[in-house]
Amino acid sequence: MVRNVHPSRARASRRTFLRQGLAVGAGTLGAGLLATGAPITAQAASGGLTRGDAAILRFLSAAEILETDLWQQYNELGGVQDEEVPGGSGSTAYIEALQVLDGDMPQYIHDNTEDEFTHFTFINAYLVAHGVDPVNLDRFRTLPGSTATGAQHIGRLTNLMELTVDTSWWTRYRSRTKNPDFGDTFPQAVPGLSEGKFPAIPRSDDDLSPPKHIQAIANTAGFHFAFIEQGGTSLYPSLAQRVTHREVLRILLSIGPTETAHFQTWQDKAGNAPALTDPTNGLVFPDLNAPPFGGEDFQTNLIMPEPTIFLSRKFPPVSIIRPTNTEGAAMGAARALTADGLFIGQSPEFFRVLHDLAEQADAARHGT
Numbered sequence: 001m002v003r004n005v006h007p008s009r010a011r012a013s014r015r016t017f018l019r020q021g022l023a024v025g026a027g028t029l030g031a032g033l034l035a036t037g038a039p040i041t042a043q044a045a046s047g048g049l050t051r052g053d054a055a056i057l058r059f060l061s062a063a064e065i066l067e068t069d070l071w072q073q074y075n076e077l078g079g080v081q082d083e084e085v086p087g088g089s090g091s092t093a094y095i096e097a098l099q100v101l102d103g104d105m106p107q108y109i110h111d112n113t114e115d116e117f118t119h120f121t122f123i124n125a126y127l128v129a130h131g132v133d134p135v136n137l138d139r140f141r142t143l144p145g146s147t148a149t150g151a152q153h154i155g156r157l158t159n160l161m162e163l164t165v166d167t168s169w170w171t172r173y174r175s176r177t178k179n180p181d182f183g184d185t186f187p188q189a190v191p192g193l194s195e196g197k198f199p200a201i202p203r204s205d206d207d208l209s210p211p212k213h214i215q216a217i218a219n220t221a222g223f224h225f226a227f228i229e230q231g232g233t234s235l236y237p238s239l240a241q242r243v244t245h246r247e248v249l250r251i252l253l254s255i256g257p258t259e260t261a262h263f264q265t266w267q268d269k270a271g272n273a274p275a276l277t278d279p280t281n282g283l284v285f286p287d288l289n290a291p292p293f294g295g296e297d298f299q300t301n302l303i304m305p306e307p308t309i310f311l312s313r314k315f316p317p318v319s320i321i322r323p324t325n326t327e328g329a330a331m332g333a334a335r336a337l338t339a340d341g342l343f344i345g346q347s348p349e350f351f352r353v354l355h356d357l358a359e360q361a362d363a364a365r366h367g368t
């Protein structure tokens with residue numbers, strides 16, 4: 001969830017957002033009223049939550065529901081299916097390709113999936129306890145999922161089969177002189193993934209071969225895992241700066257770092273993705289330890305955040321999460337997920353609900 005929305009543009013962005021949504025959305029209009037995207041009234045936000053706190057928690061609940069949906073798809077085919085994370089039966093060829101990155105990938109995928117489920121379930125329960133409507137996106141579970149052996153045949157919220165993965169988080173956390181909160185941009189670790197559309201799960205059993213093709217799909221997943229979790233890593237501290245009640249702050253400060261724990265793990269595993277060219281589509285995973293890559297910005301074992309500029313250049317460099325600017329944070333997250341291709345095929349109504357939830361979260365201010 002790289003956030004690049006300038007605050008002055010965030011408010012006027014609805015049309016652009018809808019247009020982009022319409023451009024990528026090929027689904028039908030969702031039925032039903034706009035229950036989850038409706039503005040939160042002062043009455044609805046009674047019970048101890050301010051309107052702003054409720055709006056922030058509702059956007060986070062939606063983001064966690066979307067995360068859960070995509071992680072569930074990964075777990076069905078590449079994770080461990082059990083009573084904690086039921087559904088699916090695994091794809092042997094996909095799992096073997098994921099295990100090239102780390103033998104424990106199925107367990108890590110399972111655990112990340114379970115965490116996301118608990119995130120939205122907890123936030124929704126907390127909202128209900130304070131008299132606020134929980135977020136429910138079930139009416140948008142309309143996207144077809146993978147037909148590969150091992151996947152459930154159910155409607156999905158997210159699309160993992162046409163991704164355009166921004167891999168600039170790789171260099172963003174390695175830079176010693178730049179910070180996205182200062183307007184800086186960062187080179188891609190896998191330039192090919194940031195252009196075009198690629199599957200991160202086998203779309204069908206036809207994707208299980210040739211070996212370099214299924215490995216490229218697993219590599220794509222490896223980089224996508226970190227892209228998703230670095231987004232949460234920034235989103236929580238960005239929104240925490242806007243909450244009012246100490247307990248809501250505690251929630252954000254307690255969930256957010258688990259996203260960081262995920263990100264750190266996935267960054268390490270992405271570095272193990274083997275260099276290769278997918279013979280079916282030409283997608284290149286470069287050797288990040290050799291020219292023209294390599295060095296401090298690309299070397300695969302440099303997975304700790306490098307110290308960089310923060311708040312003002314007058315201060316010494318410090319190792320931090322980046323970005324954490326709070327202006328337009330929710331809309332930036334929604335835009336980044338949209339640009340990722342996760343919502344290709346979703347209905348205009350879906351984009352409207354997501355936009356409204358983000359807009360209300362971004363309108364929240366401490367004390368409101």
Ligand SMILES: [Fe+2]
Pocket residue numbers: 064067115116119232259
């Ligand atoms: Fe989460």
Ligand SMILES: [Fe+2]
Pocket residue numbers: 067116228229232259262
């Ligand atoms: Fe997450």
